Amino acid sequence: MHAFLLAGDNVELALMELKGALRAEVGEGKIEVRDRVAVVKGLTDEEARRVIRRLARSHAVYRLGEGERRLKVGDEVHPARPLARREKLSDRKPHKRPEFMPDSTEPFLARALVNLAEARRGERLLDPMCNVGGILIEAGLIGCVPVGVEVRRELVRRAERNLRHYGIEEYELHAGRAEEVDEILEEPVQAAAVDPPYGRSSYIEGGPVERLLLNTLDALSEVVEGKIALTVPEEAWEEVREGVSRVEAEVRDRVHRSLTRIIAVVRP
Numbered sequence: 342m343h344a345f346l347l348a349g350d351n352v353e354l355a356l357m358e359l360k361g362a363l364r365a366e367v368g369e370g371k372i373e374v375r376d377r378v379a380v381v382k383g384l385t386d387e388e389a390r391r392v393i394r395r396l397a398r399s400h401a402v403y404r405l406g407e408g409e410r411r412l413k414v415g416d417e418v419h420p421a422r423p424l425a426r427r428e429k430l431s432d433r434k435p436h437k438r439p440e441f442m443p444d445s446t447e448p449f450l451a452r453a454l455v456n457l458a459e460a461r462r463g464e465r466l467l468d469p470m471c472n473v474g475g476i477l478i479e480a481g482l483i484g485c486v487p488v489g490v491e492v493r494r495e496l497v498r499r500a501e502r503n504l505r506h507y508g509i510e511e512y513e514l515h516a517g518r519a520e521e522v523d524e525i526l527e528e529p530v531q532a533a534a535v536d537p538p539y540g541r542s543s544y545i546e547g548g549p550v551e552r553l554l555l556n557t558l559d560a561l562s563e564v565v566e567g568k569i570a571l572t573v574p575e576e577a578w579e580e581v582r583e584g585v586s587r588v589e590a591e592v593r594d595r596v597h598r599s600l601t602r603i604i605a606v607v608r609p
């Protein structure tokens with residue numbers, strides 16, 4: 342048995358991410374949750390290490406002996422030494438990348454979206470509004486082939502520079518509109534992650550955001566074979582929800598006083 346410590350303010354999101362990463366790495370796992378501890382049965386140590394290295398929202402994984410279910414957080418963590426800790430993501434925060442844009446997705450959310458979409462190594466993951474590549478970098482670093490589309494042409498070149506900086510050599514980038522991604526791509530992708538523009542200072546074509554998302558989901562239905570992880574401002578979610586055939590998971594995530602978003606996994 343292995344115990345994953347779920348991190349961050351939003352434990353529900355951390356658990357959703359753990360489930361996605363488990364499915365992508367080793368298949369469906371049996372999970373029991375207590376407070377901030379998720380106990381998973383049936384993993385090898387090597388599999389547990391692989392899963393924790395993918396995660397953004399969990400700190401560490403511990404191996405538990407039979408009957409050791411009461412791993413506690415804080416002072417009482419037991420056993421004391423984790424099997425492995427998650428990779429450090431903070432050195433890829435937007436301002437630390439060679440090409441900075443304030444509206445680029447930060448690495449913790451980007452990695453969580455890649456995991457929620459259950460992107461596997463070797464598979465193609467699409468971000469149809471890729472900016473300077475925050476999501477694409479995280480997808481590339483876990484071994485996926487990142488595929489990006491962005492309406493602002495100059496950002497495509499800058500996304501390429503970021504990807505190369507992090508050693509990602511296999512990728513596909515296009516200038517164009519997310520709503521036309523079915524005409525832009527020549528090959529399908531296995532997963533997609535979408536963090537659309539919202540907020541007063543964001544640049545949007547084809548908005549408002551609900552319209553952009555609905556039209557984009559329409560186009561994605563032609564090119565995505567698997568799951569789509571997306572963020573939607575809470576006030577737009579009801580309308581966007583109507584436009585998808587299946588919602589597999591959703592969680593409410595409060596960003597600050599005036600922004601709460603829904604993070605969802607959908608089939609178009």
Ligand SMILES: C[S@@+](CC[C@H](N)C(=O)[O-])C[C@H]1O[C@@H](n2cnc3c(N)ncnc32)[C@H](O)[C@@H]1O
Pocket residue numbers: 444445446451468469470471472473474475476477490491492493496517518519520535536537538539544545546547553
């Ligand atoms: C929040 S940012 C996305 C950040 C990106 N996911 C990342 O990983 O850095 C939203 C992006 O959507 C782009 N955008 C706006 N309208 C678009 C459209 N119709 N098609 C494609 N991209 C669009 C904006 O230029 C902006 O770069």
